[in-house]
Amino acid sequence: MEEGNQSGVSEFILLGLSDEPEQQRFLFFLFLLMYLITGLGNLLIILATSSDPRLHTPMYFFLGNLSLVDICFTSTTIPKMLNNHISKNKTITYAGCLTQVFFFIWFTEIDSVLLATMAYDRYVAICNPLHYTTVMTPRICALMVLLSWFWSFTNALTQTISLTRLSFCGHNEIPHFFCDLSALLKLTCSDTFINDLIVNTVGALTIFLSFIGILVSYGYIFLAVLKISSVSGKQKVFSTCGSHLTVVCLFYGTIIGVYFSPTSTHTAQQDTAAAVMYTVVTPMLNPFIYSLRNKDMKGALKMLFTRKPGSILRL
Template sequence: MEGANQSGISEFILLGLSEEPEQQRLLFFLFLLMYLITGLGNLLIMIAISCNSHLHTPMYFFLSNLSLVDICFTSTTIPKMLSNHISKNRTIPYAGCLTQAFFFIWFTGIDSVLLTAMAYDRYVAVCAPLHYNTVMTPSICALLVLVSWSWAFINALTDTVLLTRLSFCGHNEIPHFFCDLSPLLKLACSDTFINDLMVHTMGALIVFLPFIGILISYTHIFIAVMKISSVKGMQKVFSTCGSHLTVVCLFYGTIIGVYFSPTSSHTAQQDTAATVMYTVVTPMLNPFIYSLRNKDMKEALKMLIIRKLGFTL
């Protein structure tokens, strides 16, 4: 093939979510709507937090970073999918595919570590409230965010560099709407043992280790809640942690199902459906989950709309 690199091919074909024209149109408008909601919702969260001094706390600092990552996360995959639908050209260059895979893995990893940092923040707030201000200092919070970006970057770079050593012998159709790691490894005609090994070892460090950290944090929180005699106090803890737990279940449940369960137990269609959940649905729902269940966020968003847009609520 003219212009082919060492992989044996120069481009991949993204098959998308459906071959039916009517379903494709429906999916186009559905994904466009979800992308706009995701961008607007997370942007509003970030602006509301930055404009309200009462929300300049570690919890909302992590939340604003999570919103930023979610915008970048969805922007890695959905615009290309929408562009493919409009142009009727479903190809993506080899280099473009690896670039998309890199950013997708990177932002997924950041999400994972940030959710762990948020769980640790809730643990300190509930289990050691008297030491909260001395433990969750601005420098510690900034360090946790820096670690999440750096750790995830190393993981994404490792997986992407290892992809370049694989050969793709003519089979270039990806049964997905973006260049995901799992379908790319299935397309390779060379040995993927090292890639699979790194996915499970590095992936364990970026997914399972943070997940275990979250479980430990919430185990301590649950024990602390059981010691609270006040019903009002228990409700306050649940309202504070409930939003985060909901997002954790949506995010980790689908990721573990796609990447860390035996491949024989699920089909490509099931993988794609699960991937849509954490790549599109969860980032879209995050602003609603955190704002509708949080009195401070609702007040901040209300004041933002009143001051910036001139609406009267």
């Protein structure tokens, strides 16, 4: 931390998405609306999965945790961006920037691990249905979630601490709407070999292993589907996995496009647009994706809306 302050940079300037006043006002109201929809949608998922006994299963337990993480994830970046737009002050302190990096990495990696855990849950349910209740016990599910939080916390802390050794030599303009790790590494005047090594090992390991876990799980699921003779059976499997696969494609598609492709193939504007997809759009769409095609979730939400206000507060 001291080395960063000695570099002459006490704050950074987030250039945001636009310099035009009219566009800034439009973006403020747009992202405020998206943030409110995200918070309300994911909160409803949490309330529905916790209040309806029919949804007290591993799949919905993981979904409730994913919704909680998505609320925290969007709250890491959007409120500061909204404040920058309305106050016209685009600065963020050095400590505030590192804090934002830490929480952003933390919640991104939890998201990744939870998506892999949900894929494994679907694999066990479809490929080993007779052993499902003995494999996916409440204790095991709770341990999986706790492990995802602890492991991601350790990785985020490691990567954030590694940033404190860097100097920025007065360069403090970040071409982004939040303190993105890759943008900071491009801004520094220090040698980033160690940081790049940590990002590509400790950081990428979680995303990579989670993605491989998802591919392996769905590979076995696909083979199991081929053995199902009835069309209705295949449709049931696809309806069960379709929502999760959609979220996986949205999340990993943009993550891989930004962080795991050659920097020469995309511009800062493209990186920012992709970041909007996985930091704002995807968390907002998740509740709709998981509820619109799910009869149990629709039923739980309907029951939630027909409850008396007092009964909801007692949940």
